[in-house]
Amino acid sequence: MSIRHVQETRMFAEAAEAPAVVARQFLENGDLVRSLGERLRAEPPRGVITYARGSSDHAATFAKYVVETRAGVLTTSAAPSVSSVYGDTLDVRDMLALAISQSGRSPDILAALDRAKAGHAFTVAMVNAEGSPLSEQCDLTIPLRAGVEESVAATKSYIASLAAILHLVAAWNGDQDLLGALNGAPTLLEEAWSSDWEPLVECLAHADGLYVIGRGPGLGVAQEAALKLKETCRVHAEAFSAAEVRHGPMALVGRDFPVLVLRQPDETGELVDRLVRDMVGHGAPVFVAGGAVAGAHSLPVPTSHELIAPLLQIQAFYRAANALSLRRGLDPDQPMHLKKVTETL
Template identity: 35%
Template sequence: MTQQQPAAAPGQHMTAEIAEQPEVFAALLARRPEIAAVAERVTARRPRFALLAARGSSDHAALYAKYLIEVLLELPAGLVSPSTTTLYGAEPDLTDVLLVSVSQSGGSPDLLEVTESARRRGALTVAVTNTPGSPLERAAELSIDIGAGREQAVAATKTYSASLLALYLLIDAIHGGSGARAASLPELARSTLDSSVDAVEEAVQRYRFVSRMVTTGRGYSSATAAEAALKLAETSYLSARAYSGADLLHGPVAAVDEQTGVLAVCSEGRGGAALREVLDVVHERGADICAVGSAAGKVSAAQRIDLPACAEEVAPVLEILPVQRLSLGLALARGGDPDHPRGLNKITRTR
């Protein structure tokens, strides 16, 4: 008689996968020469601008890459709307364009179609995925395996942060960098996960009954704010909306009051500095602000999750770690299972 295996505890997989991230970062950094080889081929083609194609969490990684490309490479960059290809059949001339497609599974039909179409129209295509041999990897001219290993929880954690780091290493190498600013990330990630436990738990207790949240950041941290809103919505079923700090005062602040939780991502650097004035206004409106980042102590906030300082352009790799833990904790406190959010699958197939 076959003995039945005990059911996995709620959040078991997400908990384990969050904890794996320092090792994932170390393994990815060890493979930097492979990424640098892809960067050499991109540099040789001298792209005139870049496009990024992605969905879901990968779309937020693409937003991060957009900032990197525009700031470090000083190239114009844009996020692709896949439906212009898949639904409307648009075929612009993409000669000398770099198209980077980011997909953890490498199996999204719309991203596959966009990549195939772009390659036919002259683009240099690069797939960034966690699935070697995936259809997307085969469709692209070049590819990068983020190497995060199998992810069992529906909510992306290690695959998201590994995508950020892989994109940074690629763009930094195109820029002529050595990856030095990312070298300490495994150690800093361990420190972040260890040192933020108590502050995250305090935040869980503070926000477990909140019904809506706003997340915000500036610059590179805009991607973290966007991913934070998605994590809170998909794991805790919160009504969560992300805004750039630059946009928050242009109307959305009218909906912020004493019943609103605000998750503000603010690390040392120009983005964090630009967010301070915005948070002063939000604080005056009575919103309950939780600040996350290496500059959390410098902004108006009721709750702070301080992180170790690092170069601003790699801060999103660390910022997302306590946010993932917060999403996990809130989901469990509210009686959910973040490994299996209702109505969601690991791979979403859209066209």
């Protein structure tokens, strides 16, 4: 079955809404994010600490690279269990504590943010469920505005998280180029949704495992793609930075081990191309989104601003993942052993 004519699952329908979600979010959050950006410039945090789980934590990986490269502020991911299980309190004074969540109800994130607020951090939530406990707990909430998301596999809310991160950082450092790119992102997301990644679907129809490779801002979307392959397609996918895969994992790369590479149009591009050439040389079927390397399969994705590229790649991927799940006889809306809200303690 062609990827262009797959059955419309909830996952498919919700992912297709991402362009409208990003457009709505950019418009409706304008004043709020502009004000927050002014505050961060006037009172620069000594660091940013992110709190998230699952897909939201992959968005936090994206946030690390965007904040550090564009705002120049050290950003780290908190281990929520330090607060929720071990009961310890970190020194977070004068830091920006950024929580990212679809539901805003996970007990460990709530416990960690409670400790952060008690420790005099400035707490900000990027959350889809407005009025959730997390939204009420934080000093300020940036609504993701993705609307109801019923499929267990988060799609539009993940892309909304990436867009909200870009909006915040662009407002923080006054990046007019990035703000303009965000304004044009919905149109490019529409184009990305039409991208045909059927060769990847064909290759993975009977695969047992693969690597998903990213670097820089692309690492977070590589992590997200690997998660979706596991939960919706029951494929053992592992995400690696292109800088790390040579440290041992390269031993598995070969004729029967596919690789999906999410190449970024930035300073990492040539380094990633070298890795792709090596993997092709090992006989592996390699699929590259965002580039063309001899011997590798090139997956189409619209040309864009370097920080918009990850959003477009994951949007095109979601359509392919939905098609692959159906091709493997699965229901992407009902992954085994999973439910929509995971309440980690």
